[in-house]
Amino acid sequence: MEWFFIALAVLVVIAIIWAIGQYNALVRLRNLVQESWRQIDVELQRRHDLIPNLVETVKGYASHERATLEEVTQARSIAAAPGSSPAEQAQQENVLTQALGRLFAVAEAYPDLKANQNFLQLQAELTNTEDRVAAGRRFYNANVRAMNTKIEVFPTSIIAGMFHFTREEYFETEDPAARQAPNVQF
Template identity: 45%
Template sequence: MNFGFIVLGLIVILAVALAVVYNLLVQKRQMTRNGWADIDVQLKRRADLIPQLAETVRGYAVHERQLFEDVIAKRNAALAAGDDPAARGEAESALSQPVRQMIAVAEDYPDLKASGNFLELQKELSDAEDKIEMARRFYNGAVRELNTLIESFPVNLFAAPFGFSRRDYFEIETADRAVPSLGIGA
């Protein structure tokens, strides 16, 4: 009789432990999904600013046609990269290069550098970059916690059968950010 209670007690303890582990995995997965959604919102915000910035610069630097086409093509490729962090990071890095070139073109046009519209767009783009960086840090922290949990014993025994898998970090090099500094007032 005591043996039956012991087995029943062990089964209950195991079931509770399994429920706790499962709920912890769900919590960590939700944090990564939330983090990715934040990144996605900020990347879309930046993508919406880029055509406006391109049109503003185009009004002053009409001979830079290839640069503007490159910016728009890479913007569209970044938007099409989807939810794969590695592909999206690569596409966003590729987009940042011509955007930096476009902003550098403004240095050759004093009227453009003084334009209120250009300065406001540049400020918004810089703000978007800061928010992307914060969202990226949150997401990567959530990914680190989820991946650590998935790889830790005894959770690793249950993670895969319950459909939990490692996530990729979202990596954009700081040097690849579209607007490294505003340069306003310089």
């Protein structure tokens, strides 16, 4: 009978150690998802900071394109607002990307603007930032996938449920054209 209680105690200790390990793995994944989202947020903020300079540069050459300039400014304000979920942020960034595409289309009609060094530099920085956002999105979504998988698989799902770990949202774009950085040929 004594061996039975010893074996039972060993099994309980092993189960507790396993549960602690699974809980800690979930916490690490949650923190990794949050960190990777913060990196996307940094790149999006960089993007949002570049846009007013771009609008001002275009405004000097194409002041009568007021509707397009206001659309970009408004889309930037909405996208830069804090507190959005990844899904809401993705939708706001889609609108901003489409507005930027229209801004670059307007710029096509102004040869002097296309040759402006400041405009070219801003365009290059924006393209670089778009690439960094895309890389951050891939990293974030990979972490979300790992977290969601860990939460859903048995028996870790028991620990996740006990400690209220929830699925994370992917940062996805809905419009296939918005999945790419604006590509403008000058």
